[in-house]
Amino acid sequence: MSDAPSPEVPRTYSGDAVDTDAESLLPSRTASDDSTARASSADAFVPVPLAVDDRATPPMRYRAADALDAMGFGSFQVMILAFVGLAWTADAMEMMLLSFLGPAMRCEFGVGKTAEGLLTSVVFAGMMIGAPSWGAMSDQRGRRPALLGSATATLAGGVGSALAGSFGAMLFFRFCVGVGLGGVPVAYGLFIEFLPSGNRGMNLCLIELFWTLGSAIESGLAWIVLPHGSWRLLLLLSTTPLFAFIVCIIIVPESVMYSVSAGRMDEAKETLRRVSKANGKPLPPGELVASHAGDAPELEDRTVFLGSESRTKKFLRKHVPTSFRALLSKTHAKTSLLVWLIFFGCAFLYYGVVLLTTTLNVRENASASLKCLQNNSPYLTSGEYADIFFSSLAEVPGVLIAVAVIDRIGRRGSMALTLAATAVFTFPVAFKSIGVGIRDVALFCSRSAAFASFTILYVFTGEIYPTRIRSSGLGVGNSFARIGGIACPLFAVTLVETGHRVLAVTFFLVVAVVAVAATLSLDIETTGRKLDADDEPGVELAPVT
Known part of the structure; x- marks a missing residue:
């Protein structure tokens, strides 16, 4: 009489070992059981495993x-x-x-x-x-x-x-x-x-x-x-x-x-x-489970950003928050440095084009002096208020551009495309010979493209970092954007007002090219990817339909 094959026992999701030996599934035998077995010693004992029912099926996660x-x-x-x-x-x-x-x-x-x-x-x-x-x-x-x-x-x-x-x-x-x-x-x-x-x-x-x-x-x-x-x-x-x-x-x-x-x-x-x-x-x-990418210990274990242990590294480990150190870990260092460079570039280009538009238009009315009302509020004509109001709507085309390309082309491709478009539309502004109408259209298109790239960059940055450092990643990136915003008036205002328009625009083009190169150097594409996408080893997830 041949032994009955042991049925396959589903593995658990907790990582515990599963004993698939059939005899281990039987209840423990007592002395009376042994005497009964000896009474029928002519027949070989055949272990019959317990039926495996739904209770042995691990829960979905x-x-x-x-x-x-x-x-x-x-x-x-x-x-x-x-x-x-x-x-x-x-x-x-x-x-x-x-x-x-x-x-x-x-x-x-x-x-x-x-x-x-x-x-x-x-x-x-x-x-x-x-x-x-x-x-x-x-x-x-x-x-x-x-x-x-x-x-x-x-x-x-x-x-x-x-x-x-x-x-x-x-x-x-x-x-x-x-x-x-x-x-x-x-x-x-x-x-x-x-x-x-x-x-x-x-x-x-x-x-x-x-x-x-x-x-x-x-x-x-x-x-x-x-x-x-x-x-x-x-x-x-x-x-x-x-x-x-x-x-x-x-x-x-x-x-x-x-x-x-x-x-x-x-x-x-x-x-x-x-x-x-x-x-x-x-x-x-x-059951709800945590994903491996969002696990807090990963931040501490992988924060190795200065090679061998050094005084600087010890100082940073002691005084700098874990989330900041994780941004420069082996896992995230390259991405973080490139993203910060792109943040600087996007802010420099966007705020620079806005200031460039104002500077070129104001120079034509430089003789106009500030007038004050009795309540010490500045006096502006209805036409000036209207110009400011409608200029505030200039970012709408940039948002529409970002919406149109971000999920179709992907984050990296969309950023590279809109940054390149910013450079293309800014280039004609260097020439004083172009008409005011063409210049203003070029600046409007450049502003829309720069705003679109800024919009896509925010999306990308929020997606590349795990939950435990996401806000820090966005915050530090935003700080580099402020640096770009502070630096751009030197070129968009000072150089233009001193008659160096070509030099100012040339620097804008250089920043745009560097930002495009940094974008194309990124190794990650986040389109359609779940946040904290790295699955925890050994955990099978419920299918989502």
């Missing part, structure tokens, strides 16, 4: 990214988009406000044009400090605490600016505004971490429409308020989106990706249930 893909884009994502849109709107309003605040300071405190330019400089300096700081806080304590802190700092700086009694106080409060605005990329990261993989690039590009909305709102408010009221009232009204944003933080949940990476699985499950209820789609069957 899924990641947060799989659950978001299964539930798709729905009402919950629309809510998060509106929430993040408030941050983008507030950011745009505070930046557009500088166009009116500078002349107001000349009227109120009698400062010169050089001092007026300090307003923009201190805001950018604050953003350089705030962006990596809020990013590190977001990666260590969560998205919501960082957003609450940054919004509160921006609000305090905005209200303080409205009450400032001296130009020095104004500079301090605008610096505080800049520090607070440095936290805006955290909101961007929050939106990324609630999006399904499909059409993620297009959905992220839509956020930039809120920048246009904020710029248009601020221009409209200035048009309404300044001719009849004080610039202080304009500053107070400009903080309205910040109040709404802070209130909304109460009802917006923590990022599910962050909750998982921080080991707060119950919180993550509850958030996913909220998404499921809002979108009307069920969760995948099985």
Whole structure:
């Protein structure tokens, strides 16, 4: 009589060894069992394994990214988009406000044009400090605490600016505004971490429409308020989106990706249930697990960025947050350095083209002097207000370009294409012989292409880093963008005003070419890829249909 073959026993997903020996599946034998066996010793004992039923089947497992893909884009994502849109709107309003605040300071405190330019400089300096700081806080304590802190700092700086009694106080409060605005990329990261993989690039590009909305709102408010009221009232009204944003933080949940990476699985499950209820789609069957890429130990273990142990490395390991060190780890160093270079290039080109447009047009009316109203607000004609209002809509074509190419061509190809287009359209501006109409069209196209590349870069940066360092990656990249924004006036304003237009445009072309080369040197393409895409070894995931 032949032995019955042992059925195949499914492996578990926890990595524990599975004993497939049939006898190990039998209950332990007692003394009475042995006596019974001896009584029938003529027959060989044949072990009959227990039937393997569903109880031996390991549970299915899924990641947060799989659950978001299964539930798709729905009402919950629309809510998060509106929430993040408030941050983008507030950011745009505070930046557009500088166009009116500078002349107001000349009227109120009698400062010169050089001092007026300090307003923009201190805001950018604050953003350089705030962006990596809020990013590190977001990666260590969560998205919501960082957003609450940054919004509160921006609000305090905005209200303080409205009450400032001296130009020095104004500079301090605008610096505080800049520090607070440095936290805006955290909101961007929050939106990324609630999006399904499909059409993620297009959905992220839509956020930039809120920048246009904020710029248009601020221009409209200035048009309404300044001719009849004080610039202080304009500053107070400009903080309205910040109040709404802070209130909304109460009802917006923590990022599910962050909750998982921080080991707060119950919180993550509850958030996913909220998404499921809002979108009307069920969760995948099985158990929620963390993906290997978002695991916190990976940051510490792989942070090796200076080769052998050195004093510098020991100092950085002791004083620099883990998330920052991870950006320069073996895994991320090349990508981080290239992305920072591209951030500098995109900001230099975008802000440079904006300033170049203003500089070339203002030089034609250089004799015009600033006029002040009795309330110390600057006087602008209706035509000038209209020009500012409609110029605030100039980024819309850039958003549409980004939406059209980002998921079709891919992130790297789209960035390279739009950066190259920026160079092509900027080139004719070097020649004084071209007509004003052709020049303005070229600058408009260049501005749209530069804004499109900036938009795509934000998407790419949010996708390349794992959850535990995503906000830090966006924050540090944003700091390099501020450096580009601070550097560009030297070329877009100073060189042009001193008659070196060709040299200025040549430098723009060099920056564009370097940015294109850096983009093409990237080894990663994130189109359609899940966040934290590296699967945890030994874990099989539920199929998402």
